[in-house]
Amino acid sequence: MRVDFTKMHGLGNDFVVLDARARELPAIDQDIARALADRRTGIGCDQLIVLEPSDTADFRMRIFNHDGGEVGACGNASRAVALLHGSPADVETAGGTIRVEPANDGASVDMGEPRFDWDAIPLAYGMDTAAMPVGWDGLDQPGAVNVGNPHVIFFVPDTDAVPLETLGPEIENDALFPERVNVNVATIESRTHIRLRVWERGAGLTRACGTGACATAVHAMRRGLVEREVRVTLPGGDLTIGWGEDNRITMTGPATESYRGSFDWSDFA
Numbered sequence: 596m597r598v599d600f601t602k603m604h605g606l607g608n609d610f611v612v613l614d615a616r617a618r619e620l621p622a623i624d625q626d627i628a629r630a631l632a633d634r635r636t637g638i639g640c641d642q643l644i645v646l647e648p649s650d651t652a653d654f655r656m657r658i659f660n661h662d663g664g665e666v667g668a669c670g671n672a673s674r675a676v677a678l679l680h681g682s683p684a685d686v687e688t689a690g691g692t693i694r695v696e697p698a699n700d701g702a703s704v705d706m707g708e709p710r711f712d713w714d715a716i717p718l719a720y721g722m723d724t725a726a727m728p729v730g731w732d733g734l735d736q737p738g739a740v741n742v743g744n745p746h747v748i749f750f751v752p753d754t755d756a757v758p759l760e761t762l763g764p765e766i767e768n769d770a771l772f773p774e775r776v777n778v779n780v781a782t783i784e785s786r787t788h789i790r791l792r793v794w795e796r797g798a799g800l801t802r803a804c805g806t807g808a809c810a811t812a813v814h815a816m817r818r819g820l821v822e823r824e825v826r827v828t829l830p831g832g833d834l835t836i837g838w839g840e841d842n843r844i845t846m847t848g849p850a851t852e853s854y855r856g857s858f859d860w861s862d863f864a
């Protein structure tokens with residue numbers, strides 16, 4: 596069975612997008628997702644995105660990390676899907692329903708409301724998620740926010756000085772995080788500018804993480820460190836994050852279609 600795909604990215608965080616809204620695809624499992632995401636033997640991407648019909652929204656977006664794990668949110672992919680869809684839409688995800696609005700060379704996404712309760716992150720036991728009494732090798736007193744997926748956020752003097760390639764997986768897989776976690780290290784450059792690097796759960800170091808930018812901005816706002824709209828600079832570029840009086844997070848930034856292709860399903864199944 597030949598299957599079409601669209602290769603896309605948001606600030607270098609890249610995706611293989613399969614559109615199963617008009618044509619049903621065979622069942623996708625962790626093994627197939629991992630095989631397609633593999634950069635050596637597959638098509639290669641940080642996340643595999645599958646669009647499907649939905650009973651509760653305009654359509655459904657399923658998100659599989661590079662390691663095959665299915666997760667609840669992907670900010671950069673939400674903008675890519677907005678560009679692909681071409682008009683405003685409500686999109687069902689495992690982490691909640693979001694609203695995407697395509698704009699010139701990207702999109703704005705209403706990512707919904709952040710969750711701060713320890714058991715909504717989730718954490719293995721109760722604590723103050725605005726200033727957690729934990730630390731790892733010089734990274735301490737983080738915050739935690741769920742924006743459809745779990746994030747832990749550390750403020751540091753210099754994001755580039757943090758050995759995220761070793762500390763990231765250590766924290767990602769710590770027993771404190773029963774569903775693992777995305778690890779954010781951020782520097783507050785000003786009241787309207789944050790610099791951010793992310794070790795992503797199930798994908799490792801990526802060029803950008805949209806939900807990481809949302810979680811980090813909201814945590815910094817919660818601590819009173821920045822205004823309610825900030826520019827977040829990731830290795831791949833900038834996103835604008837707002838946290839409205841309605842408690843909803845808005846993320847605005849670029850999205851890019853790289854190329855279109857097709858593959859034979861039996862090569863990966």
Ligand SMILES: N[C@H](CCC[C@H](N)C(=O)O)C(=O)O
Nearest residue numbers: 669670671744795796805806
């Ligand atoms: N690694 C994330 C999913 C992708 C998030 C990131 N690519 C984004 O743009 O939000 C997780 O396991 O929750």
